[in-house]
Amino acid sequence: MEETSRKAVERFVATAAGASSVAIVGAKLLSGGAVQENWLVDLEIEGGPRAGRIECVLRCDSPTAGVAISHGRAQEFALLKTVFDAGVRVPEPLWLCADAAVIGRPFFLMRRIAGTAAAHVLVKDRRVGGDRVRLAEQLGRELARIHTVRPPHAALDFLPQYEESPALHRVAQHRAFLDAHHTAYPALEWGLRWLERHAPARGLVTLCHGDYRTGNYMVDDHGLTGILDWEFASWSDPLEDLGWLCAKCWRFGNAADEAGGIGAREDLYRGYESESGRRVDPDAVRYWEVMAHTGWAVIAIQQAERHCSGEENSLMLALTGHIVPELEWEILNMTEND
CATH class of the missing domain: 3.30.200.20 (Phosphorylase Kinase; domain 1)
Structure with a gap:
């Protein structure tokens, strides 16, 4: 400094x-x-x-x-x-x-809170974060506590409110970006159309973290110590956060552990259900996993554009753009039997 x-x-x-x-x-x-x-x-x-x-x-x-x-x-x-x-x-x-x-x-x-947030460490070293069943349950419980914050909320009046379903709201945001972008992404357009056709109706709307994943929480040897990085929070369907954490793109290569690459989704769901009192519908979460891949692809394109436009010379931003084809493949894979 x-x-x-x-x-x-x-x-x-x-x-x-x-x-x-x-x-x-x-x-x-x-x-x-x-x-x-x-x-x-x-x-x-x-x-x-x-x-x-x-x-x-x-x-x-x-x-x-x-x-x-x-x-x-x-x-x-x-x-x-x-x-x-x-x-x-x-x-x-x-x-x-x-x-x-x-x-x-x-x-x-x-x-400052203790621990590490390094995703590549958490998914490879099971000694970090304590018992993984307990860690997945903790992540579910904390997510349910986040979802107790509901609109309207005076301190969060900067968060846009809308009348349509959160799913269609997300589709419209992503489509607006792609329509204005200089390069076409047909696979993402396919994904958006699938998401539009299968969009759930508006139901419970809560505060959502928006980037609830491994790498955005801290753990020590005993378990979860804190949730980080709130810059993408919004009012949305609470299942959006569950879908984001469970999406394959956020398992960091450890695909077998479907809850963020660190544990079983059943343990995550159990923690969420015990805290919220609401049952988690796995099929509904799967919809939001497709949305997660689509949304992360849009962000990756934005990040790469910062480098390619000359705005910022960054190898990390440039490499982020290279994950888009992998995300497109997963979207097609998840929707091929429609």
Whole structure:
């Protein structure tokens, strides 16, 4: 972290925390994050109600524009605070700086939680995350707690509301992007038409995480420690989150463990049902798995475009574009017997 940014963050936290002084005694850029940038920041706070040493994560935008549908940091902070207050296991949100002039981008700080979120580690090393039956159940229970937040909600009034079914709403969003894009994707158009023809009617609408998958939650040796990355949250069908986690594209090569590559979907469903009191319909979840592959393909195209357009020179973004054919194949495979 540059010295000017470091000093600016120290001054901001001192004011926000009501402290006499704040010092950043350690700062490290964390790996990953094509859309956002995350810094591990150790604060030494003197005076005020939070006096002492606090390990935080500072979260801000990537240096260049992110995915068009992702929320800004002020909105993500509001989401984090809402679900924290609802009892969801997330990092405690601490302070929001909406003034981009402070470090050049809006940012917020949240309390650091222990563990790892590395998907490639979780799916390959079963010693990480504790008992996998229990971990899958925990993921189901936390998801059910997220889904207790319902519209309308004053703190989340920035989330668009709509009258059509969440499925058709998603189809319309993806189709609008593809219609405006310079390159045609016939397999994705096929998938959208299938999703349109099989769309479930509007039913229960809740807050959905929007990117609930392995890699976006933290675990330690005993199990789940927190849910991360809320920048794609929206009002939607709660089964959208279950379908996203169970989609083959988010199993990271461990296809046999259908709940995010880490466990059995039956264990995930059991945890969800025990917390929510609602039965999970596997066929309905399968619909949202097709939607997940389609939605991830659209995001992958957006990410690749950031590199190919010259907007951002990034090998990671370029490689993201190469997964689109694999996603198209899975969509065709899942819908071939229609």
